[in-house]
Amino acid sequence: MGKFSRLGNDLYSGRRSIDFVGRKWLWYAMSGVIIVLAVAGLYLKGLNMGIEFTGGAQYRVSLDSSQVTQDNADELRNAVAGTGINGAASPVVTTSGSNAILVQTEPLGSAESQKVVDTIVQTTGVDPDKAISQDEIGASWGQEVAKRSVTGLAVFLVLVVLFIWAYFRQWKMSVAAIVALAHDVLITVGVYALSGFEVTPATVTGVLTILGFSLYDTVVVFDKVRENTKGLRERRTTYAAQANLAVNQTLVRSINTSVVALIPVGAILYVSVVQLGASSLKDLALALFVGMAAGAYSSIFIATPLLVQLKSGESDVQAAEKRAAARAREADRYASVPAFTEDMPIQTEPGAEVRDPGDETGGAPVSDTPSSRRAPEAAGRGRVAPSPRGPVRPSGASGRQQPSRQSRSKRGKK
Amino acid sequence: MARKTARPGRTVVVFFLGLAIAYGLVALGGTWKPELGLDLQGGTRITLTAQGSPSAENLDEARGIIDERVNGTGVTEAEVTTQGGNLIVVEIPGKTRSDLVDTVKRQAQLRFRTVACTEGPSGVTGSCASAATTPTAPSQPSAPSTSKPSGTSSKGSKNRAPFLMADKKSDKKSKPSSSASASESPSASTSASPTPSDSGDPAQSALAFIDSPDQAAVDAFNAYSCPSNKIVDDNPDQPLVTCGTGDDAGTKYLLSPAAIEGTDLDSASAGIPSGQVQWQVDLTLGGDGKQVFADLSRAMAGSEKQFAVVLDGRVISAPTFDGVIPNGSAQISGNFDEASANSLATSLKYGALPLAFEKGGTSVETVGPSLAGDQLSAGITAGIIGLLLVMIYCLLYYRGLGVVVVASLIVAGAVTYAMVLLLSKGAGFTLSLPGIAGLIVAVGITADSFIVYFERIRDEMREGRSMRVAVEAGWKRARNTCLAADTVSLLAAVVLYIFAAGVVKGFAFALGLSTLIDLAIFFWFTHPMVSWLARFKFFNRGHKLSGLDAENLGIDRISVGGRA
Numbered sequence: 012m013g014k015f016s017r018l019g020n021d022l023y024s025g026r027r028s029i030d031f032v033g034r035k036w037l038w039y040a041m042s043g044v045i046i047v048l049a050v051a052g053l054y055l056k057g058l059n060m061g062i063e064f065t066g067g068a069q070y071r072v073s074l075d076s077s078q079v080t081q082d083n084a085d086e087l088r089n090a091v092a093g094t095g096i097n098g099a100a101s102p103v104v105t106t107s108g109s110n111a112i113l114v115q116t117e118p119l120g121s122a123e124s125q126k127v128v129d130t131i132v133q134t135t136g137v138d139p140d141k142a143i144s145q146d147e148i149g150a151s152w153g154q155e156v157a158k159r160s161v162t163g164l165a166v167f168l169v170l171v172v173l174f175i176w177a178y179f180r181q182w183k184m185s186v187a188a189i190v191a192l193a194h195d196v197l198i199t200v201g202v203y204a205l206s207g208f209e210v211t212p213a214t215v216t217g218v219l220t221i222l223g224f225s226l227y228d229t230v231v232v233f234d235k236v237r238e239n240t241k242g243l244r245e246r247r248t249t250y251a252a253q254a255n256l257a258v259n260q261t262l263v264r265s266i267n268t269s270v271v272a273l274i275p276v277g278a279i280l281y282v283s284v285v286q287l288g289a290s291s292l293k294d295l296a297l298a299l300f301v302g303m304a305a306g307a308y309s310s311i312f313i314a315t316p317l318l319v320q321l322k323s324g325e326s327d328v329q330a331a332e333k334r335a336a337a338r339a340r341e342a343d344r345y346a347s348v349p350a351f352t353e354d355m356p357i358q359t360e361p362g363a364e365v366r367d368p369g370d371e372t373g374g375a376p377v378s379d380t381p382s383s384r385r386a387p388e389a390a391g392r393g394r395v396a397p398s399p400r401g402p403v404r405p406s407g408a409s410g411r412q413q414p415s416r417q418s419r420s421k422r423g424k425k
Numbered sequence: 426m427a428r429k430t431a432r433p434g435r436t437v438v439v440f441f442l443g444l445a446i447a448y449g450l451v452a453l454g455g456t457w458k459p460e461l462g463l464d465l466q467g468g469t470r471i472t473l474t475a476q477g478s479p480s481a482e483n484l485d486e487a488r489g490i491i492d493e494r495v496n497g498t499g500v501t502e503a504e505v506t507t508q509g510g511n512l513i514v515v516e517i518p519g520k521t522r523s524d525l526v527d528t529v530k531r532q533a534q535l536r537f538r539t540v541a542c543t544e545g546p547s548g549v550t551g552s553c554a555s556a557a558t559t560p561t562a563p564s565q566p567s568a569p570s571t572s573k574p575s576g577t578s579s580k581g582s583k584n585r586a587p588f589l590m591a592d593k594k595s596d597k598k599s600k601p602s603s604s605a606s607a608s609e610s611p612s613a614s615t616s617a618s619p620t621p622s623d624s625g626d627p628a629q630s631a632l633a634f635i636d637s638p639d640q641a642a643v644d645a646f647n648a649y650s651c652p653s654n655k656i657v658d659d660n661p662d663q664p665l666v667t668c669g670t671g672d673d674a675g676t677k678y679l680l681s682p683a684a685i686e687g688t689d690l691d692s693a694s695a696g697i698p699s700g701q702v703q704w705q706v707d708l709t710l711g712g713d714g715k716q717v718f719a720d721l722s723r724a725m726a727g728s729e730k731q732f733a734v735v736l737d738g739r740v741i742s743a744p745t746f747d748g749v750i751p752n753g754s755a756q757i758s759g760n761f762d763e764a765s766a767n768s769l770a771t772s773l774k775y776g777a778l779p780l781a782f783e784k785g786g787t788s789v790e791t792v793g794p795s796l797a798g799d800q801l802s803a804g805i806t807a808g809i810i811g812l813l814l815v816m817i818y819c820l821l822y823y824r825g826l827g828v829v830v831v832a833s834l835i836v837a838g839a840v841t842y843a844m845v846l847l848l849s850k851g852a853g854f855t856l857s858l859p860g861i862a863g864l865i866v867a868v869g870i871t872a873d874s875f876i877v878y879f880e881r882i883r884d885e886m887r888e889g890r891s892m893r894v895a896v897e898a899g900w901k902r903a904r905n906t907c908l909a910a911d912t913v914s915l916l917a918a919v920v921l922y923i924f925a926a927g928v929v930k931g932f933a934f935a936l937g938l939s940t941l942i943d944l945a946i947f948f949w950f951t952h953p954m955v956s957w958l959a960r961f962k963f964f965n966r967g968h969k970l971s972g973l974d975a976e977n978l979g980i981d982r983i984s985v986g987g988r989a
Contacts, residue, residue: 106793149507163924275811282807
């Protein structure tokens, strides 16, 4: 852990820095490819909606009360799930009263339905004509619920945009946060479509959790960005550099948070995939795992570069960039002045070329003089070179009322 | 400063006192295991059969309303589905929830009507008494209203008289408005007309009906006998002859066409009014109903005249007005206990069902869990393993401060468990498997606020501050970050809870709860703990295991006054 801590310090002080902002097109391209895959998966495979959304078929298996046990229900569930029929991959099997077991599946064709009935007969040994009755069940998650949830979501997103705007005083942060959110949700839904897991109300819950987590993470990173870029006008730095520093400084936090949040989800995902077969836990854990990883990724790699890009048009930010460029030129002033050595050739004039072809071992880097490399400073024509420093603001003491002590005669007697 | 240093210990003590009180309440409740959801524990299945063959839209609308009735707070996670063409299946967590049958199947068609006549054990009252003996009386055209200026609320008074009288009464009280004269002139003209119900105002026509019910209605009333098990056809535009409920089942009522429809109901709640012992249901009327109710009360206050609260075609209460009620608040009192008052209020609150159910078509049975038995234990095991890994990671990375993380996580777990127990007792909160997974994940997210805080402390120390200063400076910055980030979560929780229904509502509830717990732990436990620990030499001198030594921070030395 020592090394990691050392890295943390280097990242904090800016001694070591990963260029998150500068290499934005790389990150955009990576996310773009993943999103294209996700959307393609969504488009080609579609989401596998569960019984709760589509309704389905119900088989009521009448049995002796001695046979209606939880173990038998579990056995039946595995048997029906094992038929390989797509719609019956995760059936809902419950005991019902004391003399029946209910098997619910998604809507099935008649051949598939027959197969399910056969499986039930094989497992329980009942008479298919007398003991099994079929029925059609409606969706418990109807249009109405979906519509209300979407309304709620829309209201929430509008409020979040307003909140971020109000808190950071920058609508561009709202935009970047929402783009990152859309990125996370798209990836999650796409992965979900590709995995072919069934969409249940638990999945919806998972996606909503991601919504919250993604915004939460983005707000934490943006808080640092705002802190670092405060008073940009007076400081000798650029928005992009400060934003990048902010991401680097919160990187350790982001890694730790992701690890801490993902470990429990990963454990649940592992157990539910490896140990349990058909399980609603699996879908939830998958949605959470993918979404949280994407959420942590997007607030660093997507939201912040996008924010910097959005801000790059602002005059303050542009002025800071120009000052930085001017500083970079100015900083070079003495960089190529040769260091003094004992056997240094004596030059009388800075501009004159005096080169002794035999003196190759001199070691002194002889090159152009700085003046020839530098652009002529404000020559009075063309573009006016920006000042390398920002405007000087009056210091805190300047406006303060100065203490005054009047002469004794005017002070009055106590 | 002296006060400030005394604070952390006190905050922690108060916090633990609060936690102890929470657990004390749990102990009073007497259950130490949370109610489990349908998927883990099974529950009660109520199957309802609709009368006739309802349309698919009606069935689905009824499904939605029933869903809200059983799941109004959104934390019960009941499941309501339609089945076949005429069945609605309600599944509620818990084996013994057959008490909900009434709430679920009540049609909750609420109407307010005025009572023209009653016939109970105490004899016939109302205008039908005279109508029964002299059947020609009601069919007479009404005399001009000005013939009854005396203002006594005598039986058989003519069409407009009570209303006018009432108007004058209200004038006396406060309003010298033009309403008296305005209503006088139309009454003079309409009083000549023989059919009182012609007037568009439901209040006036209902009042008129009290005094002069039409003959067909009176005949129907006389032909009817109570108690009766016949299904009442409750048509709002027609007078209604029906019986009371409960102890009152033998009383026969002749009621006016509906004056106020249940759709005007804004809210309904059950409670005991102060100074009384009997449960009642409080109603608040809005829309047109509020005005009509005010008119009715103005006209009928102080008289013997009754109005009736009719639910699903039965009179559940037929009170008189004690005074004018301008704000649309009404009470239904009767033989309620806590359960039946709550059940009625719940049924009324979410509106009337667009269909009725067969009397004998309701079946109640218990259902088993829909998930295999090993899922719960596997999920919990996985969660515990995950949390242990998180704790190990925190201990390795933060060393001494990791102890604070672990302690905070344990306390967070304890608070969450207490809240779940209290809510499953108080609000019918049930834990389904996704709910458990959500709580485990939430505890992981809770750890984030500590991480933000500790990283801040370390950053401050890298700037060259001492531990004790860094703890406070870091706190100020981390607090703002966490408040902003948690506000987003709370916003999501509140908005989704208000707008959404079903599972999403339950999720929003859990999210809001865990966010609040996160904030509580962060403010009242983690920060005071760290402030307190900062007093120990172990931490503020940067012991190797404290997690705050120079090597662990990654700086070579803490230089005084300068940046490392």
